[in-house]
Amino acid sequence: AQKVTQAQTEISVVEKEDVTLDCVYETRDTTYYLFWYKQPPSGELVFLIRRNSFDEQNEISGRYSWNFQKSTSSFNFTITASQVVDSAVYFCALSESNAGNMLTFGGGTRLMVKP
Amino acid sequence: DSGVTQTPKHLITATGQRVTLRCSPRSGDLSVYWYQQSLDQGLQFLIQYYNGEERAKGNILERFSAQQFPDLHSELNLSSLELGDSALYFCASSTSRRGGSYNEQFFGPGTRLTVL
Numbered sequence: 037a038q039k040v041t042q043a044q045t046e047i048s049v050v051e052k053e054d055v056t057l058d059c060v061y062e063t064r065d066t067t068y069y070l071f072w073y074k075q076p077p078s079g080e081l082v083f084l085i086r087r088n089s090f091d092e093q094n095e096i097s098g099r100y101s102w103n104f105q106k107s108t109s110s111f112n113f114t115i116t117a118s119q120v121v122d123s124a125v126y127f128c129a130l131s132e133s134n135a136g137n138m139l140t141f142g143g144g145t146r147l148m149v150k151p
Numbered sequence: 152d153s154g155v156t157q158t159p160k161h162l163i164t165a166t167g168q169r170v171t172l173r174c175s176p177r178s179g180d181l182s183v184y185w186y187q188q189s190l191d192q193g194l195q196f197l198i199q200y201y202n203g204e205e206r207a208k209g210n211i212l213e214r215f216s217a218q219q220f221p222d223l224h225s226e227l228n229l230s231s232l233e234l235g236d237s238a239l240y241f242c243a244s245s246t247s248r249r250g251g252s253y254n255e256q257f258f259g260p261g262t263r264l265t266v267l
Contacts, residue, residue: 071255080153081241081258127194137245138184138207139256141194 038063040130042142049118050150057113057145059128065089067133070104070111075125075144087111118149154178155259157242163265169230172262176223176244182206183225184245184256185217189238200225232266239263 039062049055061070072084085095087104095102099116115122125146129139154177164170176183185197196209200219211217214232219225229236240263243256 073258079239079263080260081243083153083255083257086255137182137256138196138199138209139186140196143193 038065038068038130038132038140040128040140040142042126042128042145044145045143046146046148048148048150051120052117053149054114054116055118055147055149057115057126057128057147059111059113059142061109061111061128061130063109063130063132065132065134069131069133071129071131071139072102072111072113073127073129073141075127077124081127084113115147118147120149120151123147123149153257153259155242155244155257157240157259157262159262160260161263161265163267164232165267166232166234168232168266169228170232170264172227172229172240172242172264174225174227174242174244174259176225176242177257180244180246180257181223182245182256183219183223184243185211185225185227186241186243186258187238188241188261189235191235192238194241197227229264234266237264237266 041060068089070087074082101114103112125144127144128142156175158173181202184199188194197211198217199207203219217227239261241261242259245254245256
């Protein structure tokens with residue numbers, strides 16, 4: 037069965053610090069997809085990134101970067117030079133190709149960026 | 152704005168009652184997914200419909216049911232409500248096809264259900 041673990045339940049940083057959110061997953065499937073979603077205080081879920089299991093290239097988008105390592109079943113998310121607007125709950129999610137595209141979410145990491 | 156709409160935004164009801172949550176997917180999306188976010192269970196998948204047919208089922212209670220109509224909007228029906236059903240219910244849509252490549256799910260703003 038698929039499982040996603042976000043061991044950090046809450047992280048607090050000061051603005052401009054870099055912060056890494058950890059995500060470890062379990063799956064028996066060889067084809068799967070990994071995601072990060074952001075949930076700001078307003079409650080909506082905002083899609084950030086999708087990565088498939090065959091693409092281990094790291095990705096950078098502005099201040100955001102993602103590190104996918106199949107060897108350790110991890111898909112970590114780094115925010116560089118954090119800002120107060122980054123304060124939110126961040127969810128890592130997994131979808132197996134044989135599971136009808138349903139998403140299995142981790143428990144989320146609450147990030148608080150203080151000015 | 153994801154393009155997915157959900158109504159109502161908030162719903163307050165009593166135990167034992169029945170409610171219907173409505174979702175309109177993004178234009179062109181054939182798949183609709185329902186998720187429940189509660190303090191106890193976190194974010195969990197309930198059910199998926201693709202072009203009117205049930206595609207996948209998660210931890211959905213028997214008291215809950217869903218359907219997708221010909222115009223592709225979907226409704227989630229919750230009956231015999233209990234206090235523990237209080238949660239944020241999300242609908243998401245995607246263009247994912249049966250057996251096709253994955254497309255990301257875009258989430259609606261959610262319906263917050265409070266059962267008193």
